[in-house]
Amino acid sequence: MEPFRHHLFVCTxxxxxxxxxxxxxxxxxxxxxxxxxxxxxxxxxxxxVSSCGCLGICDSGPVMIVYPEGTxxxxxxxxxxxxxxxxxxxxxxxxxxxxxxxxxxxxxEILDHRTKYLAMLKGKDAAGVLPDDIHDMIRSFxxxxxxxxxxxxxxxxxxxxxxxxxxxxxxxxxxxxxTEMLLNVLVSLKLLEKHDGTYTNTAVAARFLxxxxxxxxxxxxxxMANMWRRWSKLTEAVRTGTAVESARDNGWVTxxxxxxxxxxxxxxxxxxxxxxxxGETRMLDLGGGSGAYSIAFVKAVPALxxxxxxxxxxxxxxxxxxxxxxxxxxxTTRAGDMLTVALAPASYDxxxxxxxxxxxxxxxxxxxLARAYAALAPQGRLVISDFILDADKTSPRFAxxxxxxxxxxxxxxxxxxxxxxxxxxxxxxxxxxxxxxxxGPVNLMIATK
Numbered sequence: 001m002e003p004f005r006h007h008l009f010v011c012t013x014x015x016x017x018x019x020x021x022x023x024x025x026x027x028x029x030x031x032x033x034x035x036x037x038x039x040x041x042x043x044x045x046x047x048x049v050s051s052c053g054c055l056g057i058c059d060s061g062p063v064m065i066v067y068p069e070g071t072x073x074x075x076x077x078x079x080x081x082x083x084x085x086x087x088x089x090x091x092x093x094x095x096x097x098x099x100x101x102x103x104x105x106x107x108x109e110i111l112d113h114r115t116k117y118l119a120m121l122k123g124k125d126a127a128g129v130l131p132d133d134i135h136d137m138i139r140s141f142x143x144x145x146x147x148x149x150x151x152x153x154x155x156x157x158x159x160x161x162x163x164x165x166x167x168x169x170x171x172x173x174x175x176x177x178x179t180e181m182l183l184n185v186l187v188s189l190k191l192l193e194k195h196d197g198t199y200t201n202t203a204v205a206a207r208f209l210x211x212x213x214x215x216x217x218x219x220x221x222x223x224m225a226n227m228w229r230r231w232s233k234l235t236e237a238v239r240t241g242t243a244v245e246s247a248r249d250n251g252w253v254t255x256x257x258x259x260x261x262x263x264x265x266x267x268x269x270x271x272x273x274x275x276x277x278x279g280e281t282r283m284l285d286l287g288g289g290s291g292a293y294s295i296a297f298v299k300a301v302p303a304l305x306x307x308x309x310x311x312x313x314x315x316x317x318x319x320x321x322x323x324x325x326x327x328x329x330x331x332t333t334r335a336g337d338m339l340t341v342a343l344a345p346a347s348y349d350x351x352x353x354x355x356x357x358x359x360x361x362x363x364x365x366x367x368x369l370a371r372a373y374a375a376l377a378p379q380g381r382l383v384i385s386d387f388i389l390d391a392d393k394t395s396p397r398f399a400x401x402x403x404x405x406x407x408x409x410x411x412x413x414x415x416x417x418x419x420x421x422x423x424x425x426x427x428x429x430x431x432x433x434x435x436x437x438x439x440g441p442v443n444l445m446i447a448t449k
Contacts, residue, residue, distance in 0.1 A: 022061035033078035056110030074100040223259035261290035268296035280349035361412035
């Protein structure tokens with residue numbers, strides 16, 4: 001017995017540019033329209049939707065198969081979706097004008113496509129051509145850099161409700177020819193749309209990349225532009241073993257804290273739940289940045305008060321976030337360097353180090369953990385939230401890449417492994433420690449005094 005009334009498979013296979021495939025024919029737009037329409041017609045709980053690989057009739061994409069009937073639909077556009085949902089999925093009547101009837105001709109088409117595709121791959125391999133996945137990996141900086149430049153120039157805000165290349169170039173004070181090139185790339189990346197020479201923001205760009213929108217991530221993502229400049233010096237950093245210093249503009253702190261806050265807002269509640277808070281009253285948040293974690297923790301425990309220690313230039317931003325959260329009576333701030341600032345001994349039930357340890361050398365981390373141990377009350381806990389490597393340091397992938405980010409961005413920082421944290425915590429005096437894996441790239445190390 002099937003758990004759902006219908007099960008839909010939508011091909012979203014991506015192939016090399018120029019090779020027919022459903023994704024190139026906008027199957028992702030069909031998939032998005034399908035999810036929206038199922039929701040609006042109240043069928044989300046009755047119909048399961050799965051994206052899938054190649055279905056073989058690539059010249060007829062986008063392609064969708066509806067089970068249990070096994071009905072094939074081809075050459076779909078988003079505007080076809082409401083009719084399929086209301087007629088086929090709701091009323092049980094197939095949309096015959098969109099149906100592709102399986103027959104011997106279809107089988108021949110699928111087999112012919114497969115034969116040609118495999119022959120192409122075999123030919124490229126025989127010629128010694130670089131595999132597509134490696135080729136794409138090497139060139140992947142190009143779309144990233146285009147989007148970062150658009151954010152630096154505030155292109156999406158300039159596009160607003162729509163404009164020509166000339167109008168947008170005037171707003172961002174850039175050359176028309178170059179602006180048009182950039183805008184066309186953003187269309188190809190599905191961040192803009194273009195109709196009769198007029199560019200408009202897609203829904204996702206309008207929501208997240210326009211300055212001043214409620215969910216704008218532009219300021220946070222400007223930190224990625226700062227990182228990009230440092231990553232461009234990776235070769236020299238590998239040769240010398242440390243970051244190659246580059247000047248930081250006046251907006252560096254703002255974009256850095258905005259980036260940390262944007263990330264923390266998605267993780268803070270999950271971290272607080274994983275810690276399993278239980279009656280704590282005093283918390284120390286070292287390097288608390290925007291205060292996102294302290295805010296999440298004190299919301300989870302009504303009796304908890306938190307003190308954030310961070311650098312003087314950060315705290316005005318921290319205090320504004322605390323004020324907006326309405327928690328100024330339960331979260332306080334103090335300026336200082338976490339490696340040297342005075343900490344009251346045996347005073348805290350909880351000490352949090354979130355996205356901190358990767359900035360420091362092993363020696364500095366040992367010093368920091370010893371300071372945290374001294375600041376904790378008996379049975380108090382230290383929570384480390386960071387990109388934690390497995391023992392051989394080759395996984396998880398994001399943590400390995402982040403180690404390079406610390407190479408180009410700090411004097412001696414890195415991603416560290418679970419055994420390294422265990423060793424440092426034991427040396428600091430902690431009786432026990434454990435690693436807790438939570439969804440996403442961040443894991444926790446929790447140690448008890």
